[in-house]
Amino acid sequence: MSSSDPGPRFPNPAQGNSDLAMDISRLLGQATANVVEKNLGLTTAGQLLHQFPRRYLERGDLTDLNRLELGEDATILARVVSQHTRFMQKRKGTITDIVIKDNSGRPADLAISFFNGYTAKKELQEGVLALFSGKVGEYGGRQVLTNPGYVLLPDDELAEHEAELQAARPIPVYPATLKFPSWKTADVIEALLPVLDLDKVPDPIPKHIAAREQLMPLPEAYNEIHAPTDMESWPRARKRFRYQEALALQTALAQRRLAVMKQDATGRPPVHGGLLDAFDAKLPYTLTAGQQEIGALLASEVAQGHPMHRLLQGEVGSGKTVVALRAMLQVIDAGGQAAFLAPTEVLAAQHLRSISALLGPLGEGSLLGGTSATQVTLLTGSMPAAVKKKALLAAASGEAGIVIGTHALLSDNVQFADLGLIVVDEQHRFGVEQRDVLRAKAHKPPHLLVMTATPIPRTVAMTVFGDLEVSELTELPAGRTPILTYVAPLSEHPSWESRVWARTREEVDAGHQVYVVCPKIGDAPDAQDIPADKTDARPMTGVLETLEYLRTVPALAGLRIEMLHGRMDSARKHDVMEGFTAGEIDVLVATTVIEVGVDVHNATLMVIVDSDRFGMSQLHQLRGRIGRGGHPGTCLLVTGLERDHPSRKRLDAVAATIDGFVLAKQDLEMRREGDILGARQSGGVSGLRMLSAVKDEALIGRARQDAIRIVELDPDLEFHPALKLEIEMYLTEQNEAFLERG
Known part of the structure; x- marks a missing residue:
């Protein structure tokens, strides 16, 4: 088998069947399944098994209390240094105040309060080692935890031999909430692992790829990721699941790209002597080399009989609008219309002014597909009724070749005569549903050009916008100063x-x-x-x-x-x-x-x-x-x-x-990756389990190439049922939204 061989030659549907697809209730009982579904939203063994730890703790490596962030759900390994119980002044009951410390040698500590905490008073004595879980709050100018969950841990100095062995194992820390702390997830997974036949779980990664990447065998990886024997074993398991996730993600995106390529679109080839030629002739400056190169690429893609799906990113002022306008004019020359979707009314009005200024008399006509001129129309939600009615008529009749608007373009009463191209400005401000509403207004799938001035590192672009081809404008036009x-x-x-x-x-x-x-x-x-x-x-x-x-x-x-x-x-x-x-x-x-x-x-x-x-x-x-x-x-x-x-x-x-791409990469390194990847649009997580878009750039690139080869030879994954199952498990509702943002 060659190194580029995507995998098995013959379908083996049984390969995709395993305990991973089994309902948790069949393995752990209905009561446990209900709790897991309520708190984690997981229903199958595979979903639970892929609830990977965020990090690992050694019992001697106490949490650095200086690094806690206000408002975060924290899991803290610390030692109790003092305890005091007092009566509440305004109502019956007591408050037990606990102070915990790390082993940094700095004076940092953290106050914990338990209201009527009789058990905590008894268990959390001075010197006790424990794992605490709760939301970091603030009181009296200092960080505090109030009524956190906790679990006592065996202390190396006090433990018997068997406990010493347990104490030597790293502690996995899972994503936690106040009602479902990390150790509850650990307990459920600890109960799940022995009842699964991990040796029969099919490997979603083809053998030649697993060998090339030197990946840990799948059964061993599941055990070591959740119950590592030491601090050296879990990184090897994590490496395997990082690649597994990258391959699943990139294969799903490759399938989407292939589906787009199979759609039937109306080709809009250039028309000699049309609006585009007239526009180029009157342009008062020379396009940059990048603008010319990407312009030629867009011209060829818009002329094809399948939809263009391209992301154009470039610095502020790099000339994206001119590139987009030239593509719109090519579509108009070929008898179509272009819709330009902007996130705010101020921006929509600005685009109307700039595009109208660029076109001059060429934007003051009314013949759709004519060579003399076209009409540019603005449509926003706050326009007076009479003005809006006129804009709606211009779009529906084809009188307007370019319709610029906000979310108002998505309204049911907006119709187009022949929508051929959609340009979306600042894509990160729109969801896929909004984009698809606009696409549905075309007779055939329209061409799509997504633009962003927010520089995105290439790895993030091919991860988040993986079903789009990516182009970058890196030059600034003449006259722009640093x-x-x-x-x-x-x-x-x-x-x-x-x-x-x-x-x-x-x-x-x-x-x-x-x-x-x-x-x-x-x-x-x-x-x-x-x-x-x-x-x-x-x-x-x-x-x-x-x-x-x-x-x-x-x-x-x-x-x-x-x-x-x-x-x-x-x-x-x-x-x-x-x-x-x-x-x-x-x-x-x-x-x-x-x-x-x-x-x-x-x-x-x-x-x-x-x-x-x-x-x-x-x-x-x-x-x-x-x-x-x-x-x-x-x-x-x-x-x-x-x-x-x-x-x-x-x-x-x-x-x-002033290099936006350098800043974007530094931003990823300094901040929580989910913010950059669009956490606020996908329920508060980045959509990536194990991957880091910064650290795993080379890995994601290799997985992307593997995915492309697999999908080229096996578009429906008929010969890769385990990979197909992996994708189905990966595509939770949140990750669907994450993938669809492109």
Whole structure:
């Protein structure tokens, strides 16, 4: 068998049958099955067996209490150093206060309170080693646990021989909740392992791949991942399941890509002498090499009889809109229409302005498929009824070749004459259901171009957007200047605050404009809440309060200062953006509503208040709004955090580079990976069990190539039933949402 052979030559359906598909109730009883389903949402032996530990603890390696995060569900290995029980003052009963410590040698400790904790009082004596599980809270300025779950552990110094052997084993730590701590999952899996015939569980990884990767045999891996004999065995088991997960994920994505390729789409070949040629002839600048290369690629894919599915990512200002517009014009030349889906009304209106400006007279016509001109139409939810009716008619009749809109495009009453291309801007803000609603408005599956200005490391792109082909624009068009970024740490230099606003004044006096960005809208203060001595007032995190404050700063006297945020009505937002674009506003105080797409060439300075509240990629996105007109741009990251605060590292990283892809990778390394991978869209987890999109880049790449070869030769996995079963177990509801985000 060659090294590229995907596996067995003949189907063996029995290979896919195993105890993994069996209901937990048949193995452990209905009562246990009910508890597991209620707390973990798992129903089969395979799902439970794949509830892998997050980490492992050695009994001598106590948890570093300095690393606990407020609000997290923590599993803590620690030793009791003191205990005190007192009566409650306002009601009957007692509170038992426990103090636990780690072995770091630092003075860190953690207070634990048990209300009427009679058992805890008896068991948690000084010197006892225990595993605690609960949500980290705060009381009196220090971190605390209240009524946590706990389990006592045998202590090496006190244990008998058999207990010593048990004490030498690492402790697996599973994802936990208050009602179902880590050790309950461990207990259930400990009961499950002996009743399964692991030797009969089919291996989803073809033998030649397992040999190449030097993977631990599957039965041994299941035992060592859940009940490791020592601290050296579980990493080898984890390596096996990392590859197994990568292969399952990439095979599922390869099947999706193949399914797309089999769909019948309307090809939209270029038309000589059409709108696209006329647009290229009037373009006042030369496209970058990257724009030309990707433009040619899109032109060939849009001309095919199966749907294009492509992700175009590039830095802010790299020229993605021009590339997308050229693809839209090719579709219009061939008789189709293009829908441009934007996440906010401000961004949709901005795209209308920029696309209309690029097209000029070419965007003022009304002939669908004509060579003279087309019409660009805006459709948003807040438009007046008469204007909306006109836009709906233009889309349905085909009069509008390009329809730009927000979620309003998804409404049932929106119809197209012949929808040929969908362009989705900032895909991470949309779910697959929304995208599919729009696709359903076409007679045949339309071509799809997804764009993002949030740089995504390639491994993340091929993991999260694995059913899309990925292209990157890495060059900046001529005239764009690098943005200088500085951290303004007010904790160390309080006087720098006044310098920030003096710098703002200097920029306006030089004929430019300034953004001041705040992390939230805030609440309008009552008159009595404004300090009498307004010169001493500090800038606040809310837009409303910051606006009022800036109007009192002497250095900014006489400047035209306005605000922009999501709670303003659409007409007011439109007027403010028009005023800022026209140079009628000097300083715009805004939320992240200006994060993407807002394009004011005269804006050269951005002040980000409480910059530590933003993620690294978001800060990078925000600063991309300045320096767009050939003038140098400066971004000031204002923070009140102390120098040694962890979030200061993120600010220093943003200030150190303008390469968004470098920042995105650092962001992945510094933060919880799920945030980057879209946890908030998929129920709070990244969708990855064992994989790390940063650390396992090479592994994911190999698995992707293996998956492509397997699916090319066996698209329905008829010869790979164990891999098919693995995918079925992997694709829980959360992971379906995770996969579908592409």
